[in-house]
Amino acid sequence: MRRTVIEVVGLHKSFGPNHVLRGLDLTVEKGAIQVIIGASGSGKSVLLKHIIGLLSPDAGRIYVDGEEITRMSPREIMRVRKKFGMVFQTSALFDSLTVAENVAFPLRVGDRQYGEEEIRRIVREKLALVHLEGVEHLMPAELSGGMKKRVALARAVAHDPEIVLYDEPTTGLDPITVESVNDLILETRDRLQVTSVVISHDMASALYIADDIAVLKEGRIIFRGTPEEIQRADHPYVRRFLHPRAARP
Amino acid sequence: MSAIGTNVKVGFLLLAGIVAFIVIYNFVQDRQGGGRANEYWALFGDASGLSPRSDVRVAGVKVGEISAITLQGGRARVEIAVRSDVPVYPNAVLMKRRTSILGDALLELDPGFPEPRNGGDAPLPPGSQIRNVQEGISVEQILELLGDVTRDVRRITANLDRIIADESGSIQQILRSVEDLTGRLDRLVERSTDEIAVILENAEVISYNLRELTSGKNDDVEEILANAREITREARDALAGLRASLGEGEEGMGPTVARLSRTLEHLESIVRRIDRGEGALGRLISDEELGERVGAALEGVSNYVTRLDSLQTEISLRTEYLFRAESAKNYVTLRLIPSPDQFFLLQIVDDPLGFVRRESVLRSPPGEDEAAHQEIRTTTDILKFSVELAKRYSFLAIRFGLIESTGGFGFDLNFLDDRLTFTLDAFDFARPEASFPRIRTYTNLTVIPHFYLTVGLDDAFARARWDPVTGRFRMGRDFFVGAGLSFSDEDLKVLFGTISGGLP
Amino acid sequence: MGDLGRGALRLVGTLGDIVLQVVADLGGMARMGARLLVLTIRPPYRLRNLLSAMEAIGFGSLSVVVLTAFFAGAVFSLQVSLAFSLFNAETLVGATIALSMARELAPVLTALMVTGRAGSAIATELGTMRVSEQIDALATMAVEPEHYLLVPRVWAGVLTLPLLTAIFNLVAILAASFVAITVENLSVAAFWARIPSWVDPKDVIGGLIKSAVFGLILSLAGCYKGYNATGGARGVGLATTQAVVLGSVLILVSDYLLTTVMLPWWRSS
Numbered sequence A: 001m002r003r004t005v006i007e008v009v010g011l012h013k014s015f016g017p018n019h020v021l022r023g024l025d026l027t028v029e030k031g032a033i034q035v036i037i038g039a040s041g042s043g044k045s046v047l048l049k050h051i052i053g054l055l056s057p058d059a060g061r062i063y064v065d066g067e068e069i070t071r072m073s074p075r076e077i078m079r080v081r082k083k084f085g086m087v088f089q090t091s092a093l094f095d096s097l098t099v100a101e102n103v104a105f106p107l108r109v110g111d112r113q114y115g116e117e118e119i120r121r122i123v124r125e126k127l128a129l130v131h132l133e134g135v136e137h138l139m140p141a142e143l144s145g146g147m148k149k150r151v152a153l154a155r156a157v158a159h160d161p162e163i164v165l166y167d168e169p170t171t172g173l174d175p176i177t178v179e180s181v182n183d184l185i186l187e188t189r190d191r192l193q194v195t196s197v198v199i200s201h202d203m204a205s206a207l208y209i210a211d212d213i214a215v216l217k218e219g220r221i222i223f224r225g226t227p228e229e230i231q232r233a234d235h236p237y238v239r240r241f242l243h244p245r246a247a248r249p
Numbered sequence B: 001m002s003a004i005g006t007n008v009k010v011g012f013l014l015l016a017g018i019v020a021f022i023v024i025y026n027f028v029q030d031r032q033g034g035g036r037a038n039e040y041w042a043l044f045g046d047a048s049g050l051s052p053r054s055d056v057r058v059a060g061v062k063v064g065e066i067s068a069i070t071l072q073g074g075r076a077r078v079e080i081a082v083r084s085d086v087p088v089y090p091n092a093v094l095m096k097r098r099t100s101i102l103g104d105a106l107l108e109l110d111p112g113f114p115e116p117r118n119g120g121d122a123p124l125p126p127g128s129q130i131r132n133v134q135e136g137i138s139v140e141q142i143l144e145l146l147g148d149v150t151r152d153v154r155r156i157t158a159n160l161d162r163i164i165a166d167e168s169g170s171i172q173q174i175l176r177s178v179e180d181l182t183g184r185l186d187r188l189v190e191r192s193t194d195e196i197a198v199i200l201e202n203a204e205v206i207s208y209n210l211r212e213l214t215s216g217k218n219d220d221v222e223e224i225l226a227n228a229r230e231i232t233r234e235a236r237d238a239l240a241g242l243r244a245s246l247g248e249g250e251e252g253m254g255p256t257v258a259r260l261s262r263t264l265e266h267l268e269s270i271v272r273r274i275d276r277g278e279g280a281l282g283r284l285i286s287d288e289e290l291g292e293r294v295g296a297a298l299e300g301v302s303n304y305v306t307r308l309d310s311l312q313t314e315i316s317l318r319t320e321y322l323f324r325a326e327s328a329k330n331y332v333t334l335r336l337i338p339s340p341d342q343f344f345l346l347q348i349v350d351d352p353l354g355f356v357r358r359e360s361v362l363r364s365p366p367g368e369d370e371a372a373h374q375e376i377r378t379t380t381d382i383l384k385f386s387v388e389l390a391k392r393y394s395f396l397a398i399r400f401g402l403i404e405s406t407g408g409f410g411f412d413l414n415f416l417d418d419r420l421t422f423t424l425d426a427f428d429f430a431r432p433e434a435s436f437p438r439i440r441t442y443t444n445l446t447v448i449p450h451f452y453l454t455v456g457l458d459d460a461f462a463r464a465r466w467d468p469v470t471g472r473f474r475m476g477r478d479f480f481v482g483a484g485l486s487f488s489d490e491d492l493k494v495l496f497g498t499i500s501g502g503l504p
Numbered sequence C: 001m002g003d004l005g006r007g008a009l010r011l012v013g014t015l016g017d018i019v020l021q022v023v024a025d026l027g028g029m030a031r032m033g034a035r036l037l038v039l040t041i042r043p044p045y046r047l048r049n050l051l052s053a054m055e056a057i058g059f060g061s062l063s064v065v066v067l068t069a070f071f072a073g074a075v076f077s078l079q080v081s082l083a084f085s086l087f088n089a090e091t092l093v094g095a096t097i098a099l100s101m102a103r104e105l106a107p108v109l110t111a112l113m114v115t116g117r118a119g120s121a122i123a124t125e126l127g128t129m130r131v132s133e134q135i136d137a138l139a140t141m142a143v144e145p146e147h148y149l150l151v152p153r154v155w156a157g158v159l160t161l162p163l164l165t166a167i168f169n170l171v172a173i174l175a176a177s178f179v180a181i182t183v184e185n186l187s188v189a190a191f192w193a194r195i196p197s198w199v200d201p202k203d204v205i206g207g208l209i210k211s212a213v214f215g216l217i218l219s220l221a222g223c224y225k226g227y228n229a230t231g232g233a234r235g236v237g238l239a240t241t242q243a244v245v246l247g248s249v250l251i252l253v254s255d256y257l258l259t260t261v262m263l264p265w266w267r268s269s
Helices: A042-050 A074-081 A099-109 A116-129 A144-154 A176-193 A203-209 A227-232 A236-242 B002-028 B139-191 B191-218 B218-246 B253-276 B278-287 B288-309 B489-502 C002-040 C047-085 C090-131 C134-140 C145-182 C190-191 C201-225 C232-267
Strands: A004-015 A018-029 A034-039 A060-065 A085-089 A161-168 A193-200 A211-218 A220-226 B037-044 B056-057 B061-072 B075-083 B093-098 B105-110 B131-133 B312-322 B327-339 B342-350 B354-361 B372-380 B382-392 B397-401 B406-415 B420-427 B438-448 B453-458 B474-476 B478-488
Touching: A004 A042, A004 A193, A018 A034, A018 A042, A018 A060, A018 A193, A018 A211, A018 A220, A034 A042, A034 A176, A034 A203, A034 B453, A042 A060, A042 A161, A042 A193, A042 C090, A085 A144, A085 B075, A085 C134, A099 A144, A116 A144, A116 A176, A116 B002, A144 A176, A176 A193, A176 A203, A193 A203, A203 A227, A211 A227, A220 A227, A220 A236, A227 A236, B002 C047, B002 C090, B002 C145, B002 C201, B037 B061, B037 B131, B056 B075, B075 B105, B312 B453, B312 B489, B327 B478, B342 B397, B397 B420, B438 B478, B478 B489, C002 C145, C002 C201, C002 C232, C047 C090, C047 C145, C090 C134, C090 C145, C090 C201, C090 C232, C134 C145, C145 C190, C145 C201, C201 C232
Parallel strands: A034 A193, A034 A211, A085 A161, A161 A193, B056 B105, B093 B131
Antiparallel strands: A004 A018, A004 A060, A211 A220, B037 B075, B056 B061, B061 B075, B093 B105, B312 B327, B312 B478, B327 B342, B342 B382, B354 B372, B382 B397, B397 B406, B406 B420, B420 B438, B438 B453, B453 B478
């Protein structure tokens, strides 16, 4: 049995009258690629922001490496956050900085003091990991969407985190780029031995990369299983995700 | 990389802002120090137009300002601060004077004079009241007066108007009767010519009759004439007696009067000549140009005297150590300050780098036919001289002239009563070793009176060069620190005074 | 009647909303300001961020401030010379201009220009960072976004505005003297002579203190509106406009309050 890295117990969160998360439970195992799939507005992003401590829950507990982050002071949360790297849906590259400066950013703001030469080496190494070379001095505005996503991934793993969170990594990309991003997620896991949490509504990608898929609906996990189990499931909602009406013959 | 640009830009902003602030602050700051002023106060019935910081002037020269205006028993208590070197006596007078029709006013102070008789020979102690106050005529009062005057004028014109309107009938009547009268007279004269002729004829007849009458009475007339003759004789005798008694003493009245009249004649002629501008005195008096010239000459002499009186001299000795040249450089400076806004600077400099003279010669090198140009650079250890003329604007002084025996210019920024000075000199423009002049900049800080420290950078833009043969530092950027002593003629007077006083 | 009544009610309601919005903005800014003050003393101290914020706010506004100062001084000088020459009070022209520049015009005009230029830029930049998740990204990298982004910007506003105002003062008075002397034929002495006795260092310093407060207001308004922007590109545009309006209004209101507070000090000798 693998070790649990993230454990979410009975998570509730409301925004005004909007009860987004309604007693959500989830565990993520070390080294796994956990995909959380759900429709738009099902609370996927809210869940992710809770896991990294950007939002605090109305009720429920979240454990990261056995530590309960829902009871932590802001400063302790900061410490725990260093275990995470996050790839945003919009990449969220700092557009006033060059690609190299973006990737180097987590190193510069961290506790550890890196030398300039070391930073340059790590930046080169991480960019090579996402198959980008010679783009160090470009500004984010000069990159394509797929390239931005890769740089975002390079930035997310620059400080060697234990957990990488992906927020809709394939949304809004063409099928070719989706493929390469999926490959990158797998490759990153294999090379860096990180735990990955991917939230998505793209079932095809999920089936391709996931070790485990959790389906989120109305603030709860309604189904969990491996890609094979999902494909065999007869849950109507899950089946609609697997075979959208538009795709049916 | 870009951080350098950021630093430069922010640094530029900081410098520009701070310099702007210092310039404004220096300009706005009142020159006379706040601590050396005496406070007095006076009561005014009307302080309108006065405000704190309004000028207090003596003979038009600002000597202080109003520090506060408060109420005291229905009158305005005006407190003034007056420079302590202006003594104020008990008979001083404080006058309020308008400076514009807008109501802006200032105080004119007549500081008074010592009056030993009344026991008022000591100046007023600070904090006491100036009792003599003249408020002057305020705009309000002028306006009130003007109102009265216009009211009077209006009344007069109104009366006049009424008189003319009321009496116009009678005036016209008078005119009409005058016309009537003259017309009647005219007619009368015309009609009466014949009658006049008759009258004249009658008159002729009467005179004839009269003549007849007198010829008949000749004796009586002769008697009357005799009487008259006697009377005149008597009168002549009396007059002769009177004249004799007056002329009795010496030659009589005649010569005296003649002399007097001669004298008067002379005087008149002199005056006439003077008036015509003849003779030296005449020219002096009547020739305007000459008069003006004499006046100007006198003024010039007086100016010269005051200038001599105000000429200040400052001598300073300075030595500084140059780090690359590894030796000291010495200066003796004489500053002549005829007025606060200009000075002359004479300086003797002993520079370890020496004076470089360059000569271009044509010579034939041995064994060659062709003549060649060759430059000979001779470095001599002679003293260098600076002669500079400087003009000063507030805290900035601009100098130009001879700097270290070459042409140049420079400027000084003076702060903290000239205790902190930033200097920049540019000179030696024509040197062939570098395409830019020698720029020297340094800061002087007077730590205790007469003693200052200096730190600076010489030849800021030139690469340092050493003589390949001797290894001696030849030219280029060099840092230096040093110190100097500075004395004004006042100090020297005191110094010499004590020395000569101490001698037997 | 009914329509009119409803219209009036709606108007009152709208006005109430506006007032409530301004009060809410004020409260939000105050809370943010207090939080930033606490964050300021907490390490790490990011001098580079401060410098680049000073570059953006201060150096970037230098040209527009100098330009404004020149023309403000020139126009003011024309008008004042014209008016005062009617009363033979030409000697007061320089003093009047210098005093009103030092106390009021330089701080307020500088602050308004910088609000338009840099306050809006702050709101746009932060708003863009907010809607493109860059601020969240910062937070995930264990950096407090407020500490990293807002503290240096607000301090840059507080520190650079007095510098810009001092420059404004100098440029404006030089421009005013230039116009008065060349165009209005005032003598150099008439223009400058009365300034030292009418204007005190504390007038200048009071103006600079004001400008520091204005710097705080305009940068805080930009930060507050930009940092809390929502709703994509449109939201960013809205935040920018609101930041400029809020900043300008608060600068003018606070100028009145600050002048009220400072007048007794300025008047005292």
